[in-house]
Amino acid sequence: MLPGPTNVPNRVMRAMLAPIINHRSDDFVELYSDVVEKTQQVFQTQNDIVALSASGTGAVEAGVINLIKKDDKVIIPVNGEFSNRLSQLIAGQGANVIKLETPPGQNATFDQVKEAFDNNNDVKAFYVVHNETSTGTMVNYLDRVSDLTSRNDAFYVVDSVSLLGGVSLPVDKWNIDVCMTGAQKALAAPPGISPISVSAKAKKYMIENPPPTMYFNLARYFHYYEESKHTPFTPALPLLYAYREALTIMLEEGLETVYKRHKVCSDALYSGLSAIGLTPFAKEEDRSISIVALNYLEGLQDKTFRDTLAQKFKVLVAGGFGDLKGKVFRVGCMGEVSPYHVMRTISAISSTLAMMGYETNAQAGLKTAEEKLKDL
Numbered sequence: 001m002l003p004g005p006t007n008v009p010n011r012v013m014r015a016m017l018a019p020i021i022n023h024r025s026d027d028f029v030e031l032y033s034d035v036v037e038k039t040q041q042v043f044q045t046q047n048d049i050v051a052l053s054a055s056g057t058g059a060v061e062a063g064v065i066n067l068i069k070k071d072d073k074v075i076i077p078v079n080g081e082f083s084n085r086l087s088q089l090i091a092g093q094g095a096n097v098i099k100l101e102t103p104p105g106q107n108a109t110f111d112q113v114k115e116a117f118d119n120n121n122d123v124k125a126f127y128v129v130h131n132e133t134s135t136g137t138m139v140n141y142l143d144r145v146s147d148l149t150s151r152n153d154a155f156y157v158v159d160s161v162s163l164l165g166g167v168s169l170p171v172d173k174w175n176i177d178v179c180m181t182g183a184q185k186a187l188a189a190p191p192g193i194s195p196i197s198v199s200a201k202a203k204k205y206m207i208e209n210p211p212p213t214m215y216f217n218l219a220r221y222f223h224y225y226e227e228s229k230h231t232p233f234t235p236a237l238p239l240l241y242a243y244r245e246a247l248t249i250m251l252e253e254g255l256e257t258v259y260k261r262h263k264v265c266s267d268a269l270y271s272g273l274s275a276i277g278l279t280p281f282a283k284e285e286d287r288s289i290s291i292v293a294l295n296y297l298e299g300l301q302d303k304t305f306r307d308t309l310a311q312k313f314k315v316l317v318a319g320g321f322g323d324l325k326g327k328v329f330r331v332g333c334m335g336e337v338s339p340y341h342v343m344r345t346i347s348a349i350s351s352t353l354a355m356m357g358y359e360t361n362a363q364a365g366l367k368t369a370e371e372k373l374k375d376l
């Protein structure tokens, strides 16, 4: 139940046993074309796809260094570790960063974003972390941002590393120019492949203004794909096989069913864990579907709690980041997540709290979650 990497189905693990092939062969063309086509379906886009052999940060870095130059003006909401890192990366390019800062657990409102666009007609790009993994918040107005980016002729860039696949993110419908994710979160594949989609407009810019780097220069990937359906550098072949299998499983289940499963399991976790006596960290309307962040009860020791949960019940959850260390813990709700995971997690957390001397209402938690899970 980590906020990534998440559980990987056996079918996906077994896919990695396929032979290591020549990445300049027809076999590779078949594999990589299938990866691109299935990624397009999951991203709901016809845009170019690059499946980078890198962790999510690689895709995020590529999404910045290929678009942002010195003195460019960029708007970005910041309310946690990952949005902060993204803003630092953008600032590192010498850009003029307009940060819309809000307290952790709370998103900038759409009106705040609109005001920033109104005040900055010359903005070059809007960057946003869809799901702030460090605090368990999710932005719910991505559909409306494209009116602003189109009006100001700005690029629209989304880091959906910890959510894409868990909710519908229609890249083309919402006119997202660059969208990045990581295989190890809602897509339920091993870490190491990070796909990125690039619109025709962003692609043109990237080809005409390449960054002074090699590995994350996306123009090279477009060129190789167009010429031969190859990648410019040796890809992580076993991970590509696994990633393809994970996408196949998702498409077999059906994207709408996958989204519904995530939503219902998330609702059941929030309400069940609240019923045993815990409180979610994030503001209600900003709460993430895939990361359930909860406040620690007074005096509860983070390490002892998580160690007991792991050792006695085999349930892994994550602690807090930075200032939130020791104050919150985070339960991942993505990928393979099912009623089994929800019920077992609530029961294990409740028992762990009881073993540590806290009064909990396990029965109420399980009953509340069962009710929610009836929607599946």
Ligand SMILES: Cc1ncc(COP(=O)(O)O)c(C=O)c1O
Residues within 6 Å of the ligand: 004, 055, 056, 057, 058, 060, 082, 129, 131, 132, 133, 134, 159, 160, 161, 162, 182, 191
């Ligand atoms: C929103 C977000 N962006 C970027 C990253 C970085 O991904 P990685 O750790 O795979 O490099 C993460 C990782 O959790 C994330 O949650």
